[in-house]
Amino acid sequence: MPFGAFINAIPMSVFLVIHLAALIIGAYFAKRSFAAGASDLGQAFTLYALAELSYLTYHLDWTVFLFAHTISEVLDLLAFILVFAAASKRIFAGSATGR
Secondary structure, eight states: OOTTGGGGGSOHHHHHHHHHHHHHHHHHHHHHHHHTTOHHHHHHHHHHHHHHHHHHHHHTTSSOHHHHHHHHHHHHHHHHHHHHHHHHHHHHHHHHTTO
16 A cells, blocks of 8 residues: 555545635735735735645546646746745845845
């Protein structure tokens, strides 16, 4: 038995709820970020929410796991890059102003 096979005993509805909650959280933070003028973070949270939507497509049996997982990982990676870029921009802007 491969490691982690016990996860198959968890009902699919649990995964749907987890990914739906993560999607809602990502969309909420995206909206708040855009409203605060932090469009780079808003874009990152939007990509995260889209990644969660991609995971949902698998759990709804619309796509195969490897497809949904690959799309989600790429979106999460892009979101992480945007968060790093936003943090770097703020750090370098702060050091340029003498803070």
